[in-house]
Amino acid sequence: MTRFALTLEFDGAPYMGLQRQVHGPSVQQSVEEAAFALTGEVTGMHAAGRTDAGVHALGMKVHMDIDKPFTPFQFSEGMNARLRPHPIAVVGCEVVPDDWHARFSCIGRSYIYRIANRRAPLTVERGKAWQVPKPLDETAMHRAAQRLVGLHDFTTFRSTHCQSQSPLKTLDRLEVRREGEMVLIEAEARSFLHHQVRSMVGCLALVGMGRWEEARVTAALEARNRQALGLNSPPDGLYFVKATYPGD
Amino acid sequence: MTRFALTLEFDGAPYMGLQRQVHGPSVQQSVEEAAFALTGEVTGMHAAGRTDAGVHALGMKVHMDIDKPFTPFQFSEGMNARLRPHPIAVVGCEVVPDDWHARFSCIGRSYIYRIANRRAPLTVERGKAWQVPKPLDETAMHRAAQRLVGLHDFTTFRSTHCQSQSPLKTLDRLEVRREGEMVLIEAEARSFLHHQVRSMVGCLALVGMGRWEEARVTAALEARNRQALGLNSPPDGLYFVKATYPGD
Structure with a gap:
């Protein structure tokens, strides 16, 4: 074998x-x-x-x-x-090796989320990004994202169908930057809860649009309640980028 | 109106x-x-x-x-x-203005051609790039491309269905560079013949694979004969990028 x-x-x-x-x-x-x-x-x-x-x-x-x-x-x-x-x-x-396991040996996972920040519908990028027509302030989004980095109870940012035993996760990195009309969000952690990245991106987008003050991200986190979530972003823009293993 | x-x-x-x-x-x-x-x-x-x-x-x-x-x-x-x-x-x-014409007022056109230089079939890029499994030498391709820049009779690089009255065109720019597994070819001219970009890209890919020596690009050009074309690349990788007008 x-x-x-x-x-x-x-x-x-x-x-x-x-x-x-x-x-x-x-x-x-x-x-x-x-x-x-x-x-x-x-x-x-x-x-x-x-x-x-x-x-x-x-x-x-x-x-x-x-x-x-x-x-x-x-x-x-x-x-x-x-x-x-x-x-x-x-x-x-x-x-x-026979005892290497794609899931259980994995010590890090990273995702990228792509937002096409433009009014026009997507054509060549259709299904490959989330189209957000309202101008996004990516600097405010990046600042707000830092409020989520670290060890937290991410109940607010977790699907009600999440099967994880604990809502406690350590988010290692959440960075937001712009490349032309694309706003890119990179997330890294040992592991994520179900819908965690999409939920975090949704709230950051509300900050970027000016509909949420940055402090509201902290309030949502501290609420530990799915009802405090502002917006869950669609799957189209989300990419699993890399799994990390000991020795990589 | x-x-x-x-x-x-x-x-x-x-x-x-x-x-x-x-x-x-x-x-x-x-x-x-x-x-x-x-x-x-x-x-x-x-x-x-x-x-x-x-x-x-x-x-x-x-x-x-x-x-x-x-x-x-x-x-x-x-x-x-x-x-x-x-x-x-x-x-x-x-x-x-009423006398502005998208076609007749246009003084420059630019294209980009995307080659995914990898063995694995395309997934998220399917239909959006030309997959070339053999490793490409983009430096050799760029050097060979310079042989096509300037005023030439591009009969070799022209579809037999081309309706242009003359095969004489001035190619202003043809640059090849690599970004990871993508090899990108940018072409600029006042105007192009039918299939000209795809035909040039096809021959440059042969150079990149080592199947054509760089000098053969010049030989193909000088042959002024469609039969001297090595390869016409598929449409998937080709993007019309920009049209330029006086005053832009």
Whole structure:
């Protein structure tokens, strides 16, 4: 048996999410079916994170155990051939120890959220960013974001469907910057709650529009109540960028 | 009558091209239909350039004559509302003199071509770049590109369907650079022949792969023969970026 760690890139639009669902297509189903087509083996895919419906990934890490002998090059090329026409690609592949686990060994996760700050509807970026017509003050957003960095009870910024045992998380980094009409928000933590990034981005956007004073972000956090959330941003703009492991 | 100059952004994938076609959807048809829905007037759209099927635009300039009174803001907002769900957006709008013509007044056109230089199939960039698996030497491509800059007979780099009276064109700029896995090619000229950018990019890619020596680009140019073309690149990676007018 060989354990392969795969780096996946995918367009989340056609999927109900990363994890296998009974009611619709998932990234996991497509990847497991491609592995079966390639190897004839029924094998499970384990991922660093569980992205929602419509959320994209540039560097999701997953692992799979394969009995037949493959080099990483053969395995990734074979997978990519069988993943067509799904918008999922293996962009990295390596052999890892049998006790390496894409989810449980992961010590850091990072996301990027893209806001297209413009009045005109999106065309080439459609489904790849959140269009916000009102001008955003990215400097105010960045300042407000720093209020969320650190160890907090993120109950306000957590989906009511979140399965995490504790709402306590340490947010390591939340940075906001502008590149032309795009406002980019980068988030890093050991792990995130369900909808945490989208919830934080939604409130930061309210600050950017001037609808929330910066202090209200702290008030929302301290409320520890989902009802205090101002806005949950859509999945279109969210990308899982990178999973980090010991020794990286 | 007011003449509006519109800056259009569009995803070219669903269209047979910018210009109206009898056999399929076009950008022109969608824009003229949106104008009719907004104004009740049958008015023609005139564009700075005629992009091919599948070619995108970030800043195509067009003009339309409208009798009813609209401010540029009203006209662009109204057009964008009626262009939905087409992946076409008005990203700029201004009133221009009646003798200003999007095509005939234009004194410069620029394109960008995006090559995704990687083995893995495209996912979030699908349809938005040309995937070239073989490693490209962008420095060699840039050097070779300089052989095409200047006044030349571009017969080799011209579609057999090209309607231009002369194959003589002055290419002002052709620059190649890398940003991560993306190789970007920027082209500027007063005007281009049909398929000229895609044909130049195709030959530069052959240089980048090491399949053509740089001198062969000059040989292809001097052959003045479409048969000497090495490769025509696909439309997916091509974007019309900007049209320039006197006084810009």
